[in-house]
Amino acid sequence: MGYAVVLGEALIDLLEAEQDGDLIYRQAIGGAPLNVAVGVTRLGGRVEYAGSLSGDVLGDRIAAFLRAAGVGDRGVRRVDVPTTLAVTTFEGAEPTFTFYGEPPSYALLAPADLDRTAIAGAGLLYAGSICLLREPFRATARDAWARCGGIRVFDPNVRPKLLPDDAAVTALRYLVxxxxxxxxxxxxxxxxxxxxxxxADPAAAAERIRALGAGAVVVTCGARGAHVAAADGTALLPAPAVTAVDATGAGDSVMAALISRLLSGGLPADLAGWQRHVRFALAVAGLVCERHGGATAMPTSDEVAARWGDI
Structure with a gap:
């Protein structure tokens, strides 16, 4: 089916850790859409990333990382503001994010910056995440979504720290x-x-979103697996048993795995097809949870096969 365009933020995660009794912050390249772009590429898919990167040294590192990962960067715009930082703290393996940098370097891609030829020719478009909270990226995402003639996939990737009150939550709900x-x-x-x-009932959320018009809905539930809702039914699929050390990027790896399967095989015809895709995605996420970091934890197809066999 050709390639995917992944639209959204890239930033630097500062991951809390302990070293020799001291609390430190380890630098990692991240941002949910960037994680997705890298994840799809490592699983064998072709990706063009569209987003804004700072012109500073951290932006240079992100750009070099994308190139080294094999992600296309013709949709990247460099901007003259510092790279946004996401300070990441943990409760167990689960991360919580606090963002620093104003204006956010990741939200400055304008509609005029879009490679509309790439959007129109894509087999799949991914949109979502925190970039939608800010202009001009919000307008850019709407423009790209309207122009895409291929498969359209979406992940709200809600970050409560960026939603200061009930009005902000309501606005986000209307937007997504x-x-x-x-x-x-x-x-x-x-x-x-x-x-x-x-x-938090995944079945209720999936039903509500399907009623709005979505073709299929996958609600991830951490170690409990994922709820899948399609036109012909629903299912709850268990996650594989792993010893999780860091869940950063696990949800993004689920999306990356689903996109890789959609690129190679198109949209499933029924619930059974979606279940096959989601089983694969949960296996990929299990591998990610056994590793530290976001984008750097994304596995290759060979690594998935070595760990889980033919799935």
Whole structure:
């Protein structure tokens, strides 16, 4: 099916860790869309990344990382503001993010910066995440979404630290539901559903989103697996048993794995097809949870096969 365009933020994660009794912060390249772009590429898919990167030394590192990973960068715009930092703290393996940098370096891609030829020719477009909270990126994402003639996938990737009050949550819900209504696939976490709808029940969230118009919905539930809803039914799939050390990027790896399967095989015809895709995605996420970091933890197809066999 050709290539995917991944639209969204790239930034630097500062990951909390302990070293010799001291609390330190380890630098890692991240941002959910960047993680997705790298994850798809490592699984054998072709990706063009569209986003804004700072012109500073950290932006240079992100750009070099994308090139080394094999991600296309013709949709990248360099901007004259410092790279946004996401300070990442943990409760167990689960990360919490606090963002620093104003204006955010990741949200400055304008509609005029879009490679519209690349968007129109893509077999798949990914949109979502925190870049949608800010202009001009919000307008850019809407423009790209309207122009895409291929598969459209969406992940709200809610970050509560960026939602200061109930009004902000309501505004985000209205915004993401615009995309839910026309998405072929929506992937979100049960934590996202809790913020958006006040209910962490994955089945209820999936039903609500499907009723808005989404073709299929996958709600990840951490170690419990994922709930899948398609036109012909629903299923709860268990996650493989792993010893998790860091869940950073796990949800992004689920999306990356689903995109890689959609690029190679197109949209599934039924629930059974979606279940096959999601089983593969949960296996990929299990590998990611056994490693430290976001984008650098994304596995190759050979690594997935070595760990889990033919799935």
């Amino acid at each position: 539901e615009e995309y839910f209504a026309t998405a072929d696939l929506v992937k979100l976490s049960s934590a996202d559903a809790q913020v958006l709808y006040g209910d």
